[in-house]
Amino acid sequence: MRLLITGFNGFVAGSVIAHARGEWEIHGIGRSESPSNGPGIYYHTLDLLDEEGFTALFNKIRPDAVIHTAAMANIDLCEQYQEQAEKINVGVTKMIARLCAAQGVKMVFCSTDTVFDGIKGDYIESDPPHAVNFYAETKIVGEQIVLSSSPDNVVARLALVMGIPVIGKGNSFLADMMEKLKKGIQIPFPANEVRTPVDVITLGSSLVELAGNQYGGIIHLSGCTKINRYQMGLEIAAALGYSPDLILSVNSNAMPGRAPRANDASMDNSLARQILKTPMRTLSEGLSLTLNFKR
């Protein structure tokens, strides 16, 4: 069974690769030169905006499933460079969904808790999304494309992802946080943003499971702890043995020049707990899992 993973060098993809290794023949796409890979892992250097190149590669690999993690995932960059964000988050998603549908390939799309406006909280899969920033707008359109392309496809809405990158680097707030704590640098965390963070190890395992099982539709991949990001910063600092004085409370919606953020984007993970073999975890369980994961 062949698995195609986009965003190969990203934070989430690193954990997906670690969990798919041995079970799937892995083909990854990234823009940089080939990293060193283990057996059964094939890396293809390609910009996903190159539609012709991607189509040729897709037809050559003939994957059994695709996990699409690649995106412009920085909320403020998406707000600033909307044309580029739309091309990557919508255009590329559409291209992949079209090829998957034409060849009967299951597609797992990484969406986000940010599709919700943050007014209600505890969102379930059937709650209607409502964007408060451009990143969310692109992800909502991506979701609709993926869901309408095939009933087998999965829209996995990822909560805030916490963890140390398993392979490569990518967009990890915990890795940045640990660097800063070590140097005694104070770190701002938004107290207005309530989330249900998911650890990257649980997430990688869940996404691989979804690529190989029968589930189709929307699923919320979120942790079992509902917490604001300031409180989360305090808990992580305490678990790592650092002073709470290094964690500062801010309001992300009062910071000039930033895209609006959803306040309470917490997601209910009942469905994931019901249908996945991978257990959903609390913040402290997830933290311990990511810190101790064998790389």
Ligand SMILES: NC(=O)c1ccc[n+]([C@@H]2O[C@H](COP(=O)([O-])OP(=O)(O)OC[C@H]3O[C@@H](n4cnc5c(N)ncnc54)[C@H](OP(=O)(O)O)[C@@H]3O)[C@@H](O)[C@H]2O)c1
């Ligand atoms: N991290 C979170 O907290 C979080 C939460 C909710 C949802 N998500 C979603 O989960 C997915 C993975 O997030 P992540 O944290 O792993 O992000 P990430 O570390 O920023 O990885 C994204 C990857 O996408 C690749 N990419 C972007 N544009 C590309 C292009 N034109 N061609 C080829 N590759 C391209 C990037 O490649 P380069 O390395 O070349 O730039 C990068 O490796 C994203 O869809 C994101 O929206 C993440």
